[in-house]
Amino acid sequence: MTNDEDDFTEADLAALQLAVDLSMADDSPDPGHTEQVRSFLAKRPWLEVSKFCAYHWQMRHLGCRPYHSPPCWIVTEEEADAILKEGPRAAHDGSGRDISNCASAWILKRMLRAGISPFHPDPLRALGEKP
Numbered sequence: 001m002t003n004d005e006d007d008f009t010e011a012d013l014a015a016l017q018l019a020v021d022l023s024m025a026d027d028s029p030d031p032g033h034t035e036q037v038r039s040f041l042a043k044r045p046w047l048e049v050s051k052f053c054a055y056h057w058q059m060r061h062l063g064c065r066p067y068h069s070p071p072c073w074i075v076t077e078e079e080a081d082a083i084l085k086e087g088p089r090a091a092h093d094g095s096g097r098d099i100s101n102c103a104s105a106w107i108l109k110r111m112l113r114a115g116i117s118p119f120h121p122d123p124l125r126a127l128g129e130k131p
Contacts, residue, residue, distance in 0.1 A: 005047055016050035018058045019037035020119055023053045030060075050119075057121030062104070069101045071108035080105035 005013065022028070023037040033056060040049045051072065058070035074080050083105040091097040106122050119127045 008047075009117065011115070011117040012119050015119040015121065016054055019053035019057050019119065019121040020046075020050050022057055037061075044081070054119040054121055058123060061122045063123065064104065067099050069104055071104050071111060071123055073102065074105055074108050075118045077109060077112055080108045084109075099117070 008016070020041075022036065023033055028034045031088045036071075037049060038051060040052065041084075042044050055070060056073045058064070059068075062070060064070050074083065082129045086100065088098045088102055089100040091099045108118055110127055111118060111120065111123055114127060116123070122130075124130045
């Protein structure tokens with residue numbers, strides 16, 4: 001996906017704006033993030049900042065670990081299918097932890113089938129799976 005707003009659907013742009021709005025909210029649970037986004041908006045293109053915000057909120061809402069990619073980094077059904085074809089991968093530290101992106105790929109496929117943008121900041125809420 002490019003950094004040209006013309007390549008994004010109206011739903012994508014609305015989801016990206018929602019991510020920015022959540023980041024800039026007065027009652028944000030992360031005031032440091034709010035200040036960071038405010039600074040970014042003054043210096044960087046809106047699309048770059050909005051994608052950063054979508055990433056932040058998806059990581060937070062989905063509880064992704066640092067080695068996972070959220071749905072907004074997978075974006076297409078083809079990428080999700082490729083991840084799912086590889087299947088789960090166990091961490092090499094013997095913990096048995098799954099370090100694959102299968103969970104995000106499944107969520108993305110469900111989002112796309114439901115007509116939800118891959119950039120929605122709270123995928124499970126958008127899918128109606130949490131209040």
